[in-house]
Amino acid sequence: METFPNIRKISANDFFMRTPTIRDVAQRAGVGVGTVSRVINGSPQVADGTRQKVLEAIAELGFSPNKAARQLSGGKTSTVGVITPFLTYPSFVERLAGIQDVLDHHDYDLVLYSIRHPQQTQRKLREIGAQVAVDGLIVLSFLLQTFTPEELRRMNLKLPLIAVDHDPQDYYPHIFIDNVAGGRMAAEYLIKKGHRKIGFVGHVIESAFENESGFTSSQRRFKGMKEMLLQSGLPLNEEWYRFGAPNEYSACEQALHILSLPNRPTAIFAAYDTLAFGVQAAIDKLRMKSPDDVAVIGFDDVKAASYMRLTTVNQQLFHSGELGAQYMLERLKTGSFKPDHWHVELALTVIERASA
Template identity: 40%
Template structure:
């Protein structure tokens, strides 16, 4: 029969109490270095693996981090999630994923997950909380960090999407384009990405600075699914005085735009310039000009900020990490002919 050592076996061989072994396992500073090392040596000798459930009960923590995302399919969200997983790789925390998908599911998650019985810390990605949500989060006492959302009441990792929208549009203006369309997620919905509104504002700001009147017909809204965006773009490109350039609010939107142009026989970039946003992995393959934001790094930084918050006492001022944006010039934008 295989011998499976218990915490009692470790305590007996190390000549300490069970409580001392527990404190060593939970990295308590109240154990002397000599005793700690003796316990660790016995743990290694016996090949002892602590029961995770018992450990959580003894430490009063769940040893889990929860992450709430709008969905698990968006390429940009997947890349952020990769960063989160990378940051957690060397920790003893488990990651629990929650996909909101609908407004009803979002409300359910925001009302139930912020609870110390569910997670030691929570990451919320690309979903701006309402004032009511913020009040509930505060009462829960669970450390929460936002990623891709600027919210002064909570720790957050963000980029300036207004500037992002402005530099993307300015890039097209610098190439001589004045008929510039903007394709984004639906803007005025409860479940829309807050970043989209800011990118729209940046788009309008660049037009205004260049003396170009905003054309409502040039702002098209649709979910970032290739078929949906392709059909919307076809309709846009068939209109009189059609745009010569399109700013797609995400690379996923830009892919749909490229498909539409191909099916209509419109050459990119000679007849139509296209710039995306995010710089997902497919962007380089498609030779897509885009605005790069540090997606992977945002997830990694989010975990670092969350762990720092979890170690601090309550009442500290919320902190923020602002990440840089840059235009990656590839082959889908060109000077207006």
């Protein structure tokens, strides 16, 4: 009893428009499958006439190469993973949007991994690496910092990694900003505006949940501010500095406290825009007005900051995502990260709006 391995080719199912394969295209164009593959992948090794025929066949059949097969054979997925904590924080979303934008323009897909607890990171990384479901991985914020270089080495990930919004270091490419310098800039701006009594509303780590690297960007920005105040011979007053959860409501409470002091500051630097919104709410509650009664400057330049007319320090959130994706794609194309892309610092700019 002979078997007919090709029986599917003429089976009844095919009358219902089986999605076309490269073989169908080859047949239709009267060429071999190899040639079709070469056309699809833009190899120069194809005569113009042939290429034309193939392209026509592709169009007529509405063929589109099957990703899984492509990946299995070639080892490439045309997919980049993004792993992020706190999907709902506006700053992460903006970076994500930047990444998405670049990947989309290069016909790469974006797989989103979201982590609720840093402890999940390791498991997730292993999974991702083992399944080979993505060509590369963009890691947002501190997630990678939860590992020592040694741990990371032992995990022996084959995947190209790039970190966006990550402390400067030497172990993998990353894009970062100088938070301390940013803090200095914010303070400098306020000082130039004539303020001498400057407060701060920031974020403390309450648990290991938030950041295991020991420092939040809030702390660094605070440090920069203090440096600048000292350097300018201005008073540092511990009463004016308050820390809480990273949300508007908490910030509002901190600000209410600060602004109710008998000797209150004339300006407040909020570590994130989100906190600044809370500070603005407090100012409004107290029937004060910024910038006249109290000036407010934020940090991040989130989308909403422009609606809210918040003066803030821009850190190119969207662009950081774009760059991360761009460098990753280059890495995937050329096989290695450009040395210039290993350690990329983004410039900060004070954006003057209505609040300070």
